[in-house]
Amino acid sequence: MSTVTDTTGAGSPAAPSATDSGPSRRGLIKGAAALAGVAAGSGALGGFPTIWAQNIKTVTLRQFGTGVSNLNAVAEKVKEDLGFTLQLTALDSDAVAQRAVTQPQSYDIADIEYWICKKVFPAGVMQPMDVARITNYDKIVPLFTTGKLTPDSTIAQGTAPHTVGFVDSETSTTFADAPTGWMTLIPTIYNADTLGIRPDLTKAVSSWADLLDPAYKGKASILNIPSIGIMDAAMVAEAMGEVTYADKGNMTQDEIDQTIALMIKAKRDGQFRAFWKSFDESVNLMASGEVVIQSMWSPAVAAVRAKGIPCKYQPLKEGYRAWGGGIGLAKHLTGLERDAAYEYINWYLSGWVGAYLLRQGYYSACPSTAKLFMSDDEWGYWMQGEAAEADILSPDGTVMEQAGARRDGGSFEERMGAVACWNSVMDENRYMIRKWNEFIAA
Amino acid sequence: MPPSHAAADTTIDTGPGTGTDAPRRSLVRLGTSAMSWLQAAPLALVLGLFLIFPILTIVVVSFWDYSEFALIPDFIFDNYADLLTSRVTWSIFASTLGYAIAAWILTLGIGFTVAYFLAFHVRSLTWQIVLFLVCTIPFWTSNVIRMISWIPVLGRNGLVNTGLMRLGLIDQPLEFLLFSDFAVILAFVHLYTLFMVVPIFNSMMRIDRSLLEAAADQGASAWRTLWAVIVPLSRPGIVIGSIFVVTLVMGDFITVRLMSGGQGASVGVMMSNEISLLQYPAAAADAVVLLLVVLVMVFGMLRAVDIRREL
Numbered sequence: 001m002s003t004v005t006d007t008t009g010a011g012s013p014a015a016p017s018a019t020d021s022g023p024s025r026r027g028l029i030k031g032a033a034a035l036a037g038v039a040a041g042s043g044a045l046g047g048f049p050t051i052w053a054q055n056i057k058t059v060t061l062r063q064f065g066t067g068v069s070n071l072n073a074v075a076e077k078v079k080e081d082l083g084f085t086l087q088l089t090a091l092d093s094d095a096v097a098q099r100a101v102t103q104p105q106s107y108d109i110a111d112i113e114y115w116i117c118k119k120v121f122p123a124g125v126m127q128p129m130d131v132a133r134i135t136n137y138d139k140i141v142p143l144f145t146t147g148k149l150t151p152d153s154t155i156a157q158g159t160a161p162h163t164v165g166f167v168d169s170e171t172s173t174t175f176a177d178a179p180t181g182w183m184t185l186i187p188t189i190y191n192a193d194t195l196g197i198r199p200d201l202t203k204a205v206s207s208w209a210d211l212l213d214p215a216y217k218g219k220a221s222i223l224n225i226p227s228i229g230i231m232d233a234a235m236v237a238e239a240m241g242e243v244t245y246a247d248k249g250n251m252t253q254d255e256i257d258q259t260i261a262l263m264i265k266a267k268r269d270g271q272f273r274a275f276w277k278s279f280d281e282s283v284n285l286m287a288s289g290e291v292v293i294q295s296m297w298s299p300a301v302a303a304v305r306a307k308g309i310p311c312k313y314q315p316l317k318e319g320y321r322a323w324g325g326g327i328g329l330a331k332h333l334t335g336l337e338r339d340a341a342y343e344y345i346n347w348y349l350s351g352w353v354g355a356y357l358l359r360q361g362y363y364s365a366c367p368s369t370a371k372l373f374m375s376d377d378e379w380g381y382w383m384q385g386e387a388a389e390a391d392i393l394s395p396d397g398t399v400m401e402q403a404g405a406r407r408d409g410g411s412f413e414e415r416m417g418a419v420a421c422w423n424s425v426m427d428e429n430r431y432m433i434r435k436w437n438e439f440i441a442a
Numbered sequence: 443m444p445p446s447h448a449a450a451d452t453t454i455d456t457g458p459g460t461g462t463d464a465p466r467r468s469l470v471r472l473g474t475s476a477m478s479w480l481q482a483a484p485l486a487l488v489l490g491l492f493l494i495f496p497i498l499t500i501v502v503v504s505f506w507d508y509s510e511f512a513l514i515p516d517f518i519f520d521n522y523a524d525l526l527t528s529r530v531t532w533s534i535f536a537s538t539l540g541y542a543i544a545a546w547i548l549t550l551g552i553g554f555t556v557a558y559f560l561a562f563h564v565r566s567l568t569w570q571i572v573l574f575l576v577c578t579i580p581f582w583t584s585n586v587i588r589m590i591s592w593i594p595v596l597g598r599n600g601l602v603n604t605g606l607m608r609l610g611l612i613d614q615p616l617e618f619l620l621f622s623d624f625a626v627i628l629a630f631v632h633l634y635t636l637f638m639v640v641p642i643f644n645s646m647m648r649i650d651r652s653l654l655e656a657a658a659d660q661g662a663s664a665w666r667t668l669w670a671v672i673v674p675l676s677r678p679g680i681v682i683g684s685i686f687v688v689t690l691v692m693g694d695f696i697t698v699r700l701m702s703g704g705q706g707a708s709v710g711v712m713m714s715n716e717i718s719l720l721q722y723p724a725a726a727a728d729a730v731v732l733l734l735v736v737l738v739m740v741f742g743m744l745r746a747v748d749i750r751r752e753l
Binding site: 092094097098101102218221224226267272273274275276277281284285288289290433434437438440441 | 512524528530533534537593594597598599617620621699702703704705707711712715718719720721
């Protein structure tokens, strides 16, 4: 019954939507995934004689990545502003990681998360970017260069982007400790994740530990994507004081055992109503009232609220679990195609995309350029945590928040400054996944 | 024995190995034999390409090694060792078997009853056809839709709970209705009962009605007729339906995942988890073990009834 598989998985192929993809991750994934097949086969790019392709408008760049930043609107704007064609392919993050390594000829630009980069870049399938050719390099948030949002902030656990952001030379595949002239990924999109709650059905939630509060027995949920779920579980276990971690982003077998044991006990006690795997599942669980507290993604919270149901992306005292992605160049890119790729990257950081992403509730790598493309009210709401003066609209024009609303968690500095841990891939990944499966099967 | 089998047997008997006949006849027989090969070739080719080859690939891959992002061709038994020594595997196979048995008993009970009603209580052929088509109406939508439709019905604030609470029968919503084993089995029964109805109905329609009259003439009660005449003669249909239901349930993952809210485990769920984490060799080893288990079950059922003889 393979058709059944396809229609429900997170990264499932579906027809591309003719209309704007809108803010939801679900829509994006559905819309863009169908392009997968198109990009898969065409390896012809590098083979064209350069004489024939003198005009940059004939260039087609094939970008693939997770649905979250593979936006049709971006491809359309590229065609309009730069003249060349950007082909997008959206896959789920596991498939992205695999494809990046195993089929390096199938893409020109990889849009991957930093924890994926940690595995993919050393495989030698990508080339670093010369920062001298990146015009807005100095405007990139220092989180991605030095790891510190402000000079006195502490660096969070996990795969912090700056640790895999640079290599020593053009041909090196080992990551540099400090910023160099060669960048692996240009940051594109990032955010701080926390628990989503139904404020009308919960009491004051202030800690990750509340996920396992007996008051929410049978009404809690956690996401069943092992690499992220284990991190949320670790945040909970640490907040409860049950387990202490040296590094939640790289646990020892013993730490994994303790974390999973705690989760299995909670599951047996009936704490969880369900586990979710895809964006829409998390929205439905929350909107139907089956679940009142769960791991959630920012656009899912917005989607629940869009149904007129109260939902809050609750800031917690232990901090956020952050994630970030970026775009990088495939090893085989040379000549005109590489020039086009640099042009695309510079355009990406020049503000239009940044404003688009900010309006969806994500953050931009160069906020200062994005600001030029936003109204003061939008900037105040999304970046500064101020009350909206007018209705806040999503990029496709639907009302996301009424006037007077404030962003959950506050300003950029408050949210990204309180990151406790970055999404990561552990050395004990295989062991962790086996234990996670035991938890799911328990 | 039906003529087709007789013909097949003859073909086998007249193979080139049966030496002593006259040369001319053997030439003819060689021709016949080549003809048989030719006739069998298209199906053999299709099955070879789309069934045997993929299964062989899965078997081969199940012995491979794997890292985070790559499959490493190898010949190791680690995948099987991990699988068969893990307590989790056994509990997952047990829960899958549990689903299969529960779904089988319920679909058999309901399917047999529906088929019996259609075959023996509806007299006109037209109405039989109409009612039979009615049974297939749910299949006009995708089975994922049929499954998801249960969620607003069974949920905490769903139709059933709201209805029962309005009637004052319960004070608290019944939590077990959704995201539970109950919900999984309910969905299986809903999805797969028709697979029982069709073959059983087919078998029942072939029963010679004079046998029922004879049973009645001999003074058998309705129950005794059912038990001593109809059930034995419906056995091929029952076995075929059972094979459908058991194999579908054993291999399912999406029903279990959706209806248990991701909390239930089946072999299919385990495999889909492994595939999403790129552990193809582990998933392949699971698939091979599952295939063996299901084959044993199917052979067991086929031993109970010789379908070829009774069709």
